[in-house]
Amino acid sequence: MLADTAWARRxxxxxxxxxxxxxxxxxNMDKVQQVGTTTAPVTVIxxxxxxxxxxxxxxxxxxxxxxxxxxxxxxxxxxxxxxxFAWAIIQPLFMMVVFSLFFGTLAKxxxxxxxxxxxxxxxxxxxxxxxxxMTRSSNSLLQDANLLQKVYFPRLLMPLAGILSxxxxxxxxxxxxxxxxFYFGYTPGIRxxxxxxxxxxxxxLALGAGLWLSALSAKYRDIPYVVPFLIQLGLFVSPVVYSSxxxxxxxxxxxxxxxxxxxxxxxxxxLLVTDRPSNLxxxxxxxxxxxxxxxxxxxxxxxxxxxxxx
Amino acid sequence: xxxxxxxxxNLGKLYRIxxxxxxxxxxxxxxxxxxxxxxxxxxxxxxxxxxxxxxPQPNTIWALKDVSFEVKRGEAVGIxxxxxSGKTTILKILSRITAPTEGCAEIxxxxxxxxxxxxxxxxxxxxxxxxxxxxxxxxxxxxxVARKFDEIVAFSEIEKFLDTPVKRYSSGMYVRLAFAVAAHxxxxxxxxxxxxxxxxxxxxxxxxxxxxxxxxxGRTVVFVSHxxxxxxxxxxxxxxxxxxxxxxxxxxxxxxxxxxxxxANELLEQRWDDPQTAPGxxxxxxxxxxxxxxxxxxxxxxTIETPIELVFKVxxxxxxxxxxxxxxxxxxxxxxxxxxxxxxxALPEGVVQGICHIPAYLLNDNTYTTRLMVxxxxxxxxxxxxxxxxxxxxAGREDWGWYGKWPGVVRPNLAWNVELxxxx
Numbered sequence: 001m002l003a004d005t006a007w008a009r010r011x012x013x014x015x016x017x018x019x020x021x022x023x024x025x026x027x028n029m030d031k032v033q034q035v036g037t038t039t040a041p042v043t044v045i046x047x048x049x050x051x052x053x054x055x056x057x058x059x060x061x062x063x064x065x066x067x068x069x070x071x072x073x074x075x076x077x078x079x080x081x082x083x084x085f086a087w088a089i090i091q092p093l094f095m096m097v098v099f100s101l102f103f104g105t106l107a108k109x110x111x112x113x114x115x116x117x118x119x120x121x122x123x124x125x126x127x128x129x130x131x132x133x134m135t136r137s138s139n140s141l142l143q144d145a146n147l148l149q150k151v152y153f154p155r156l157l158m159p160l161a162g163i164l165s166x167x168x169x170x171x172x173x174x175x176x177x178x179x180x181x182f183y184f185g186y187t188p189g190i191r192x193x194x195x196x197x198x199x200x201x202x203x204x205l206a207l208g209a210g211l212w213l214s215a216l217s218a219k220y221r222d223i224p225y226v227v228p229f230l231i232q233l234g235l236f237v238s239p240v241v242y243s244s245x246x247x248x249x250x251x252x253x254x255x256x257x258x259x260x261x262x263x264x265x266x267x268x269x270x271l272l273v274t275d276r277p278s279n280l281x282x283x284x285x286x287x288x289x290x291x292x293x294x295x296x297x298x299x300x301x302x303x304x305x306x307x308x309x310x
Numbered sequence: 311x312x313x314x315x316x317x318x319x320n321l322g323k324l325y326r327i328x329x330x331x332x333x334x335x336x337x338x339x340x341x342x343x344x345x346x347x348x349x350x351x352x353x354x355x356x357x358x359x360x361x362x363x364x365x366p367q368p369n370t371i372w373a374l375k376d377v378s379f380e381v382k383r384g385e386a387v388g389i390x391x392x393x394x395s396g397k398t399t400i401l402k403i404l405s406r407i408t409a410p411t412e413g414c415a416e417i418x419x420x421x422x423x424x425x426x427x428x429x430x431x432x433x434x435x436x437x438x439x440x441x442x443x444x445x446x447x448x449x450x451x452x453x454x455v456a457r458k459f460d461e462i463v464a465f466s467e468i469e470k471f472l473d474t475p476v477k478r479y480s481s482g483m484y485v486r487l488a489f490a491v492a493a494h495x496x497x498x499x500x501x502x503x504x505x506x507x508x509x510x511x512x513x514x515x516x517x518x519x520x521x522x523x524x525x526x527x528g529r530t531v532v533f534v535s536h537x538x539x540x541x542x543x544x545x546x547x548x549x550x551x552x553x554x555x556x557x558x559x560x561x562x563x564x565x566x567x568x569x570x571x572x573x574a575n576e577l578l579e580q581r582w583d584d585p586q587t588a589p590g591x592x593x594x595x596x597x598x599x600x601x602x603x604x605x606x607x608x609x610x611x612x613t614i615e616t617p618i619e620l621v622f623k624v625x626x627x628x629x630x631x632x633x634x635x636x637x638x639x640x641x642x643x644x645x646x647x648x649x650x651x652x653x654x655x656a657l658p659e660g661v662v663q664g665i666c667h668i669p670a671y672l673l674n675d676n677t678y679t680t681r682l683m684v685x686x687x688x689x690x691x692x693x694x695x696x697x698x699x700x701x702x703x704x705a706g707r708e709d710w711g712w713y714g715k716w717p718g719v720v721r722p723n724l725a726w727n728v729e730l731x732x733x734x
Contacts, residue, residue, distance in 0.1 A: 068446040152406040304409040
């Protein structure tokens with residue numbers, strides 16, 4: 001079959017050299033038509049200069065790839081495990097049990113009048129989402145370094161997919177939260193409608209951090225060591241095992257500089273009807289926005305050299 | 311609408327070699343950032359992040375410099391050159407994987423780049439899943455992959471293992487599946503790097519066929535390869551790069567020939583002007599050895615279709631004895647292809663020329679070393695190893711459509727009688 005095409009090609013060439021047979025004319029017409037009807041997009045490649053804004057249209061064009069990256073993460077995550085997606089529940093659940101035992105029962109950490117297991121689980125849920133999405137997105141470039149060097153797509157997709165796939169784990173673990181709420185006699189009120197906003201804030205934050213860290217990790221291999229350390233630290237700096245009410249009011253705004261404080265207190269407020277988070281929440285939103293926007297710009301700036309340095 | 315698909319102007323790419331500045335430790339880089347504003351105060355004009363072209367820094371290298379060319383719509387262009395000549399860098403810039411340091415490139419149409427087969431394959435996923443994933447990575451829409459799915463599976467010949475994780479595949483199956491997906495990419499401009507280096511001969515054949523049909527369908531193809539036979543059969547035009555510079559851009563056979571000429575490790579001629587130091591003894595001394603060929607052929611580019619002449623000149627001091635030349639030819643694998651002696655004959659004192667004719671269609675494509683002996687009956691003459699080294703290139707493979715290495719020590723054009731026998 002191949003010999004045939006090769007032969008045909010040679011015949012083609014010979015025909016061109018002679019006069020151009022009828023068949024060849026036809027082939028050329030076909031070509032011309034094809035060229036005439038397609039409006040080819042023009043790409044201009046130049047050396048990058050300065051700060052490049054985000055190209056939303058291109059991101060939209062590549063939405064299917066984002067879907068496939070997320071899908072791949074999900075498919076691969078629990079392959080060849082016995083418990084599969086049960087791991088999404090086991091992790092926060094066991095943390096909750098340990099925390100309840102040591103901080104709740106033994107250390108008697110005040111929990112704003114909420115049963116300690118519920119109090120800590122409602123915080124562990126967003127915390128787990130944050131830590132796994134931030135870890136995934138900051139490792140995304142190194143993990144798929146090979147892709148970076150071999151094929152083009154908007155690099156933003158990689159950290160973006162990293163924050164999306166842990167959402168499924170979050171949804172599964174959320175079922176346990178509802179069960180716990182029933183067990184302790186809590187019915188979610190109208191405030192639960194605000195929950196997506198807090199999840200959104202959290203994802204913004206995770207993406208912002210992921211963008212910064214992944215862009216840095218392409219160049220500095222220190223980052224993979226920094227991330228687990230940051231997360232360990234963050235667990236205790238954020239109000240997961242304790243309530244932010246432990247802090248004096250004048251420190252609340254400063255405490256909000258840790259944006260996860262706002263997110264976690266927001267979760268408790270929406271689900272467990274605690275007091276409205278103080279002004280720390282607004283500080284958290286502002287910080288999350290700053291991290292996200294600066295992260296996008298930093299990432300875009302480094303993007304062009306990823307393939308060379310990674 | 312222009313008929314130009316790719317237009318490249320003064321493209322250059324600078325790489326830092328050795329330690330990338332600030333690479334390694336975060337501390338260094340933090341220091342750099344801290345000092346940066348002061349540095350800029352001192353050198354107010356230097357706002358460029360890359361070192362400028364006019365003042366190359368010691369630890370940098372231009373992987374590509376001042377490269378300009380155009381590719382017309384529907385043209386199949388090959389890029390050749392030694393390792394490190396910048397071929398892959400061009401492909402990476404054209405497929406937007408890395409950015410140029412200077413110059414610009416304009417691309418009219420969607421680019422599909424194949425720098426590697428199986429990019430984005432995940433070992434844990436099944437063949438079926440990887441087809442979709444790889445398709446998406448290469449820029450195909452999900453619907454497009456779904457439409458071509460059966461075709462891809464048929465092409466890859468792995469139907470039975472479609473639902474087995476790819477990590478359990480043999481390497482051959484893996485490559486076949488990967489190429490099958492890649493082969494069904496249908497961009498307006500196809501950029502391909504060395505994909506032919508993988509797979510067995512039968513599979514390579516399929517791959518070239520696929521690329522040929524892409525080119526025939528009016529797609530623009532830019533093809534980097536070391537396989538000159540494939541380049542020659544498939545490209546309309548070839549660009550030769552050397553050390554990042556564009557050396558030649560023109561018709562395929564001319565550029566390929568000049569590349570092979572420059573890269574070959576040949577010894578086509580040797581001369582000894584001083585008879586005192588020329589190899590030999592008091593009986594005979596060699597003063598010249600050279601390769602020649604018939605008019606219409608280029609002795610710098612010998613192919614299996616070229617008649618070759620090995621020309622030797624010796625100083626004969628023994629008219630009393632019968633002299634004979636003898637040539638030993640060895641190929642690169644050090645197999646002796648033949649030993650060819652001349653008929654012993656009595657010759658007067660003086661310069662004697664001996665020409666050994668190697669007909670066309672005898673030698674296979676290979677590099678040959680020649681050993682020359684000149685002896686007399688019962689008297690030792692001269693024995694020179696590696697007196698000539700020449701390369702015979704492949705040619706005219708279109709008829710077979712197969713571009714792998716042609717086996718065999720020799721490559722005779724044997725007579726065949728092929729005819730239809732009517733059974734009546």
